[in-house]
Amino acid sequence: MINIFRSLFLSLIGLGPFAAISIFFIVSMIVGIGPESALATYFGDYIINSESLADAGDSFEDVSSYLFRFFYELNIALLSLTIIAALSWSASSHYLNIDAPGKAKIYFIHWAIFSSIFVGLLVAIILYFTQSTAYLAQQFLSGSGKTQIILISLVLYIIMYYAGVLLGTARFARSSVLLANKLPGGF
Amino acid sequence: MNSNIFKYFVLIYFLAISLVEAKDECTPEFEITKSNSIAQSTNTDDIEKSVFIYFDQSLSMQGYTKNQPGQNNLYVNVIDDLQQIAENVGSKTYYHSFGKSIVPIKENKISQVIKPSFYECTSSASDCNNQESKIHLPFKMAKANPDGTYIIVTDLFLSSKQLVGGTLSQLTKPLKSILKKGKSVGIIGVMSSFNGTIYDIPTMEGGTVSYTEAQKRPFYIIVIGDQKEINQVKKNLEEQHFTDAEDSYKYTLITSTPILQNLNEKKLISEDNISSKVLKAENFKFDYIKETLPVYKFDIRNKSKSIKFSINKDNIIVKGSNGVSKFRIENTLWSSKENRCSKINEDDWKKDRRIEISKTSGGLTDSNEKKLDISMFSSLPLEKMFWGRKYFYLIDIYAEKPGNASEETFKEWSVRDSDAEEFKDGNPVEFKTLNLTKIMKILNSVANNEFQPTLIASLALNFNLLK
Numbered sequence: 269m270i271n272i273f274r275s276l277f278l279s280l281i282g283l284g285p286f287a288a289i290s291i292f293f294i295v296s297m298i299v300g301i302g303p304e305s306a307l308a309t310y311f312g313d314y315i316i317n318s319e320s321l322a323d324a325g326d327s328f329e330d331v332s333s334y335l336f337r338f339f340y341e342l343n344i345a346l347l348s349l350t351i352i353a354a355l356s357w358s359a360s361s362h363y364l365n366i367d368a369p370g371k372a373k374i375y376f377i378h379w380a381i382f383s384s385i386f387v388g389l390l391v392a393i394i395l396y397f398t399q400s401t402a403y404l405a406q407q408f409l410s411g412s413g414k415t416q417i418i419l420i421s422l423v424l425y426i427i428m429y430y431a432g433v434l435l436g437t438a439r440f441a442r443s444s445v446l447l448a449n450k451l452p453g454g455f
Numbered sequence: 456m457n458s459n460i461f462k463y464f465v466l467i468y469f470l471a472i473s474l475v476e477a478k479d480e481c482t483p484e485f486e487i488t489k490s491n492s493i494a495q496s497t498n499t500d501d502i503e504k505s506v507f508i509y510f511d512q513s514l515s516m517q518g519y520t521k522n523q524p525g526q527n528n529l530y531v532n533v534i535d536d537l538q539q540i541a542e543n544v545g546s547k548t549y550y551h552s553f554g555k556s557i558v559p560i561k562e563n564k565i566s567q568v569i570k571p572s573f574y575e576c577t578s579s580a581s582d583c584n585n586q587e588s589k590i591h592l593p594f595k596m597a598k599a600n601p602d603g604t605y606i607i608v609t610d611l612f613l614s615s616k617q618l619v620g621g622t623l624s625q626l627t628k629p630l631k632s633i634l635k636k637g638k639s640v641g642i643i644g645v646m647s648s649f650n651g652t653i654y655d656i657p658t659m660e661g662g663t664v665s666y667t668e669a670q671k672r673p674f675y676i677i678v679i680g681d682q683k684e685i686n687q688v689k690k691n692l693e694e695q696h697f698t699d700a701e702d703s704y705k706y707t708l709i710t711s712t713p714i715l716q717n718l719n720e721k722k723l724i725s726e727d728n729i730s731s732k733v734l735k736a737e738n739f740k741f742d743y744i745k746e747t748l749p750v751y752k753f754d755i756r757n758k759s760k761s762i763k764f765s766i767n768k769d770n771i772i773v774k775g776s777n778g779v780s781k782f783r784i785e786n787t788l789w790s791s792k793e794n795r796c797s798k799i800n801e802d803d804w805k806k807d808r809r810i811e812i813s814k815t816s817g818g819l820t821d822s823n824e825k826k827l828d829i830s831m832f833s834s835l836p837l838e839k840m841f842w843g844r845k846y847f848y849l850i851d852i853y854a855e856k857p858g859n860a861s862e863e864t865f866k867e868w869s870v871r872d873s874d875a876e877e878f879k880d881g882n883p884v885e886f887k888t889l890n891l892t893k894i895m896k897i898l899n900s901v902a903n904n905e906f907q908p909t910l911i912a913s914l915a916l917n918f919n920l921l922k
Contacts, residue, residue: 324790324841325805331792401922404843 271438272362279358279436283351286428290347297340303329311335315413331408338405342397342421346390350425353386354432361438375444379433386429387422394421481796481845481917483789483804487748488851490717490910504604504684506545508537509593510560510568511609512552513586516674517574518651519610523670526648530674531569533645533696534608537676538565540691544604544684553607554583557592571651588612591625597679598629601636604680606688611675612889614657615872618897627901633679634905639710640898641678641685641775643692644865646671646703646885653886658876666879669886673703673868682710682773689775705868706775707861709898711905713776714854718912719747723770726751728914730763738919747913754919757842761813761833764914765826768819771854771911777899780818781856782827783908787849788812788835794845794919804847809835813850820858827852831916840920848916857906862895869893 301307312318312328316335321327328335357379366374397403398414409417434448442448510516519530541548550560552573560568567573576583590609597605616622633640649672655663676692678685689706697704718724726734726741729751733739736753744750755762772778788807793799812835816828829852832840840846869891870878878887 320841323809324807326792330805401842404841407841 272359275358275362275436275438276355279354279432282431282433282435283354283428286424286431287347287351290343290424290428294340294343294347297336297343300332300336303332308332314416315410316408317410317413321408331405334403334405335408338397338403341403342394342417345393345397346421346425347428349386349389349393350429350432353382353389354429354436357382357433358436358438361433361436361441361444364438364441364444372443375441376446379437379444379446383429383433387426390422390425394418481752481799481847482744482750482915483791483806483847484801485787485849487745488785488910488913490720504545504602504680506541506548506604506606507593507596508541508548508550508606509557509596509608510534510550510552510573511588511590511607512554512558512574513588513610513612513654514574514576515610515612515652515654517571518649518653518669518672519647519674520569520571520574521650523648523650526670527699529645529647529696533647533676533692534569536691536695537606537608540688540695541604541606543691544680544687551593553589553592555587555589557596591622591629594626594629594633594679597638598632601633601638604678604684607675607677607679609675609677610672610888611677611891611894612653612655613894614655615890615893618890618893623897627897630898630901631905634709634711634902637712638680639682639685639708639712639776640902641689641706641708642861642865642895642898643676643678643689644673644705644868644888645676645697646673646868649886656875656879656889657872659873664876664879666886668882669884671885673705673888675888682708686774705864707864707895708773708776709861709902710773710776711857711902711907712909713773713778713857713906714909714911715771715773717910718766718770719749722747722749724749724912724914728764728766732759733762736918744915748915750915750917752917754921755837756921757837757840759837761836762831762916764829764831766829766852766912768825768827771827772819777860777902778818778820778824778858779854779856780820780858782815782818782911783853783855784813784815784829785851785853786810786812789847789849790841791845791847792843794843796845799845811835812848815852818856818858820860822860837920842920842922845919846916848918850914850916851910852912854909854911857899857903859896859899859903861899862892865891865895869895 296307308328316328316331318328321331364375364378368374394417398406398409398417400406433445437445437448519528522528538548550562550565552558552560588609590607590611590613593605593607597603630640649669651667653666653669653672656666658664676688678688685708716723722743733751733753733755736755738752738754740752742750742752788809789804790807791799791803791805793803813829813831814833816830818824819827829850831848831850868888870887870889871893872890875889
């Protein structure tokens, strides 16, 4: 049991730096950012469809509350999923008990399947937010803005998950995680 | 004391009701476009008018008075009844003949108009009134006294030289003045039997020839006056003479105001004008606000196609007129992020900067075109608009450009100067009218110059766009 807690702790260390970025972003969205801030400018220039908004007589300020809600709810969902997935793998890796020739490969297959499910869920959540009509703010995003949201979210949360499972996977199952066996022995 | 409390209570109650009603209108701040008055001159009082009848006395008219075996002589019948028709229109009727000049006809001589002798002249050609037909003379009279109704009976056989330069302006100037005063010109063409000589048919060499083999030929009754009187003359003639299917007659109304009315003034826009898709939509409601503006309220999905709005031709276009060849739309779209009326403030309404939103079906000139269709949200589809909002769409429909239906109506009875000799050489039984299309073109062009773009309808859509 102590090993499981150690794994969870190490996993949280791996998740931490990236989760901090996400939490900072979520808090910024909840609190609201000023119209002059760099993030607001970035949103205005690259994420929202300024032309359509201007056609309708609106500006970024008019729809910012919808956009902020969209972003923080999206990131809360993705962050929650990533943390749950990383911690789940870290804990469950202690219960992998394979004793067969080529077990490293079998460990890797388990991890690959789990990670694929995680990535699938990640993609599904992002698409639900950006492509469905669940969120009103979705219609204010430009095509390139949506692409950026999809790519940045995937990169951030996949790296976050990888860092979490890299450090949190049980030592005997390290071979399951890509490049994990290259870690120094202290971890 | 109690009575004062009761009064205050009643006052507060009514104030509350009016506030709720104001909120219920749920509209941005806007002004209703005032319609420019449709300047049809109508005699609303009971003052009886005078009717002036002018008979073309040129020798080419004589053939209408002689019967042609096997052919229906409508000229004699129509002219016979014209006196009675004129009396229906006005209180006093004055008869004249015109040719080189206008000559009054004594009452006891009126019956002579349908006799061949009326068109004959025993004096020298220079003294006779039957050598030419100066059609501009009755128009001049109509200009001088626009209160009367003028009926001109003629064969409208005008050579090209009568339709250019100074001679033409003698016709167009009084016509312009007549149309400016809100009067109209009705032209009734009647195909009648003909047994005589048609003079002054132009040849390719520049001279003129005559033709005697025609058995049928159209004559024209031109009525200058108010649309009401023109229609009365036309109706009487139709009822009395044009009952048989074979009776060939044509009618057109030259007017600078082919628009019958503004639909808002008499609240003629109803639920029937809009597509059933809107009628069946959730929360549909139809109401007039600001007294004359019809508003359709409803909820609609943003995947919906355009909304069709139709206006019956008979409600906007004067019957028999040239119609309208082009309509114009002026529209404004507002949206509000807040879609509950009770929570919308004036500031919540944002004006959309897009103006290409809807399209009209085109003109209303052809007799087959029965309706003006407007495809609302065809240029700016609903799916390109933000859902989850309330929209207010105000649309003004203008008649922009008059049509030229009369040119088409009379085309088959017209022969050009250059084709006249060749046409005559074909020994036609039914002879056409020289330059009739050209005459119509000239009359239309004068009327069209006087035409003012006219607001025919204003309406609004107030809808929630759902996802």
